[in-house]
Amino acid sequence: MSDEADILEMKDARYLMHPFTDARANLQGGGMVIDRGEGVFVYDSAGKKYLEAVAGLWSVGLGFSERRLIDAAVRQMEKLPYYHTFTGKSHAPQIELAARLVEMAPVPMSKAFFTNSGSEANDTAIKMIWYRSNALGETKRKKIISRKRGYHGITIASASLTGIPVDHQSFDLPLPGFLHVTAPHYYREGLEGESGDAFSTRLVNEIEALIVAEGPETIAAFFAEPVMGAGGVIVPPQGYWEKLQPVLKKYGIILVADEVICGFGRTGRMFGSQTFDIRPDMMILSKQLSSSYLPISAILMNDMVFEPIADESHAIGAFAHGFTNGGNPTAAAVAIEVLNIMEERDLMTHVSDVSVHFQARLRALGASSTLVGEARGVGLIGALELVMDKATRSSSLEVGQLAKYAFGLLQNKGVIARAMGDTLAFSPPLIITREQVDMIFDGVADVLAQMEQEISSGQFY
Numbered sequence: 001m002s003d004e005a006d007i008l009e010m011k012d013a014r015y016l017m018h019p020f021t022d023a024r025a026n027l028q029g030g031g032m033v034i035d036r037g038e039g040v041f042v043y044d045s046a047g048k049k050y051l052e053a054v055a056g057l058w059s060v061g062l063g064f065s066e067r068r069l070i071d072a073a074v075r076q077m078e079k080l081p082y083y084h085t086f087t088g089k090s091h092a093p094q095i096e097l098a099a100r101l102v103e104m105a106p107v108p109m110s111k112a113f114f115t116n117s118g119s120e121a122n123d124t125a126i127k128m129i130w131y132r133s134n135a136l137g138e139t140k141r142k143k144i145i146s147r148k149r150g151y152h153g154i155t156i157a158s159a160s161l162t163g164i165p166v167d168h169q170s171f172d173l174p175l176p177g178f179l180h181v182t183a184p185h186y187y188r189e190g191l192e193g194e195s196g197d198a199f200s201t202r203l204v205n206e207i208e209a210l211i212v213a214e215g216p217e218t219i220a221a222f223f224a225e226p227v228m229g230a231g232g233v234i235v236p237p238q239g240y241w242e243k244l245q246p247v248l249k250k251y252g253i254i255l256v257a258d259e260v261i262c263g264f265g266r267t268g269r270m271f272g273s274q275t276f277d278i279r280p281d282m283m284i285l286s287k288q289l290s291s292s293y294l295p296i297s298a299i300l301m302n303d304m305v306f307e308p309i310a311d312e313s314h315a316i317g318a319f320a321h322g323f324t325n326g327g328n329p330t331a332a333a334v335a336i337e338v339l340n341i342m343e344e345r346d347l348m349t350h351v352s353d354v355s356v357h358f359q360a361r362l363r364a365l366g367a368s369s370t371l372v373g374e375a376r377g378v379g380l381i382g383a384l385e386l387v388m389d390k391a392t393r394s395s396s397l398e399v400g401q402l403a404k405y406a407f408g409l410l411q412n413k414g415v416i417a418r419a420m421g422d423t424l425a426f427s428p429p430l431i432i433t434r435e436q437v438d439m440i441f442d443g444v445a446d447v448l449a450q451m452e453q454e455i456s457s458g459q460f461y
């Protein structure tokens with residue numbers, strides 16, 4: 001390792017506290033310093049090249065060196081680097097982006113509201129929903145349902161939506177009024193002999209029973225990712241969305257599609273809502289919206305949501321909510337350029353083509369490796385759930401050990417994946433080529449073969 005990299009890692013350990021990291025352990029060595037990016041690759045400070053098979057945090061859709069996004073940012077910075085949209089002000093990038101998003105939404109939407117992160121967008125959506133209930137005089141309608149394993153962010157309300165225990169533990173979360181139902185994770189939650197469709201019916205019945213038990217007049221909204229990302233890449237089984245939506249409608253419950261990962265092509269269509277035939281009342285967008293080059297997120301809402309909010313804000317004098325940098329003009333200009341690039345390069349056709357190969361290679365590993373319990377995914381998102389014993393689906397080790405080990409071996413080979421529990425996830429930049437897909441799965445195949453070999457020779461434990 002170069003001296004410079006050594007110094008950076010020492011400074012990292014000395015000065016930096018990282019998100020989602022063992023803070024004590026980081027004092028020992030510091031983080032892995034990533035220095036530069038090119039296409040689907042990043043390079044660490046020692047010059048080692050990695051294929052970024054998760055696109056950073058599922059977000060760098062256009063890869064790490066898209067010149068047009070840099071140029072769009074520079075052009076906007078030179079003209080107007082910052083302005084806001086509070087108290088009657090506005091600016092062209094935010095107006096244009098709002099128009100583009102509302103027009104391209106897969107269901108009729110009315111307005112866009114801009115924030116900086118997925119968490120802020122979900123918090124904002126919750127506040128909008130509470131505000132709307134008050135506007136309608138339905139003051140008891142405040143509870144929110146989301147799913148176990150769902151990930152919606154880490155601010156106080158969005159972390160309450162999140163259904164992952166470690167995101168609650170020691171934070172005194174979730175807040176009261178946030179209810180979590182079973183994840184549509186057929187491999188782990190399905191009963192023996194139960195079809196995917198029957199599993200969906202059972203889960204939707206569970207949701208309806210909860211709504212009735214809590215009192216339908218107290219339930220405001222249901223938040224869900226079309227495909228659950230950070231909870232383990234969970235693709236809902238057949239019938240889930242189809243059966244769920246009429247139940248929500250029956251009780252007047254707002255459906256919020258958290259498209260932070262799925263949005264802008266990840267599942268093979270522009271939005272996950274299209275892939276799964278979801279008709280949300282609100283959509284939460286971020287990540288690939290700007291390819292993560294700058295922070296930006298958006299809430300789209302239909303008239304059923306917007307109109308009462310507009311009435312209430314008129315009565316009070318303002319919708320008293322917003323962020324200094326929400327929809328920052330430079331970030332908005334970058335997002336507009338992302339949409340231009342996706343359209344001009346017909347990126348959705350590329351994703352449809354390359355994802356066939358991506359899913360085929362992923363599933364072939366599910367069939368060939370004794371360590372893969374389930375291979376699942378859709379479009380350019382996928383995961384391998386690792387087990388020691390396919391029949392019992394058990395890892396027989398501490399949960400997470402298998403995937404963590406595989407992740408480490410794979411990273412040494414120059415492929416960055418993501419380990420979540422015993423699931424190894426992949427969500428590469430949308431611009432990935434067929435050959436680069438092969439680089440990922442050739443690497444994974446080698447790693448699994450090595451692990452099988454170590455296990456059979458008793459070296460693994």
Ligand code: PMP
Binds near residue numbers: 116152
């Ligand atoms: N929703 C989903 C579905 C996400 O995956 C994430 C981030 N991984 C968030 C919300 C939160 O976004 P942020 O980290 O920008 O707050």
